[in-house]
Amino acid sequence: MTAVSLDDIRVTPLKRILTPGGDVLHALKESEPDFVGFGEAYFSWVEPGAIKAWKCHQRMTLNLVVPLGDVRFVFHLPNQGAEFRCEEIGESRYARLTVPPGIWFGFQCRGGQKSLLMNLADIAHDPGEVLRKPVSEIKYNWNAL
Amino acid sequence: MTAVSLDDIRVTPLKRILTPGGDVLHALKESEPDFVGFGEAYFSWVEPGAIKAWKCHQRMTLNLVVPLGDVRFVFHLPNQGAEFRCEEIGESRYARLTVPPGIWFGFQCRGGQKSLLMNLADIAHDPGEVLRKPVSEIKYNWNAL
Numbered sequence: 001m002t003a004v005s006l007d008d009i010r011v012t013p014l015k016r017i018l019t020p021g022g023d024v025l026h027a028l029k030e031s032e033p034d035f036v037g038f039g040e041a042y043f044s045w046v047e048p049g050a051i052k053a054w055k056c057h058q059r060m061t062l063n064l065v066v067p068l069g070d071v072r073f074v075f076h077l078p079n080q081g082a083e084f085r086c087e088e089i090g091e092s093r094y095a096r097l098t099v100p101p102g103i104w105f106g107f108q109c110r111g112g113q114k115s116l117l118m119n120l121a122d123i124a125h126d127p128g129e130v131l132r133k134p135v136s137e138i139k140y141n142w143n144a145l
Numbered sequence: 146m147t148a149v150s151l152d153d154i155r156v157t158p159l160k161r162i163l164t165p166g167g168d169v170l171h172a173l174k175e176s177e178p179d180f181v182g183f184g185e186a187y188f189s190w191v192e193p194g195a196i197k198a199w200k201c202h203q204r205m206t207l208n209l210v211v212p213l214g215d216v217r218f219v220f221h222l223p224n225q226g227a228e229f230r231c232e233e234i235g236e237s238r239y240a241r242l243t244v245p246p247g248i249w250f251g252f253q254c255r256g257g258q259k260s261l262l263m264n265l266a267d268i269a270h271d272p273g274e275v276l277r278k279p280v281s282e283i284k285y286n287w288n289a290l
Contacts, residue, residue: 022190029185038183040174045167067188
């Protein structure tokens, strides 16, 4: 098995279609290469100032979309030094993040309003495949602008 | 082919999981009977007061979830008299609507804030399978409380 790299995280700009009564926002199509199977879709609210960290899925590929607000995602591989990859998605940059298994990540609400995250995962939630660490265990400067 | 009926629309209460930093909201799992395949996921904003009507998908099964705000869905079968079925889902009643093909529907934002709708559809968007009528063409009292 080839080791996963932070470069394996893909960022795909998504379309926002101006529509009378309210815009339509693309998320994911079965025909896109980022689609690797459907296991579960769920939402996660992120309250202003909140940080949810750290998790590492051992089997799940995540497809993350933020239709409301803005969320900073921070990715890390503890075995590969002190490198972090940071991606902000949401209303300010409407895009999808595709995250393969084996990468530690946390996320943070940006701005003053609560944000809404959707994960389209290729497997259903299974507590047995998720590793967790408290936010303090991986040192990252969440106050960085 | 058996004719579709308004009783074929299913309403499934969904879990909201209290979580530090922001709740987690279930939407759809592959193992649930309402899952009939993944073609596309997309969002639709509905502005306060807005009505989006009418559409009829000839092939798509819709799985509709409203994580933000509240949306009234109105369903109709023009060939079966003046009957309407009305379901409101959203933050006030967090549930999923599963809508088989062949049913006319429209929807309306309820309350003073904009609402966000997600459709997990079993086929990708295809303009050729959607029938449309202007809102005035099917008489429904959208002002009803």
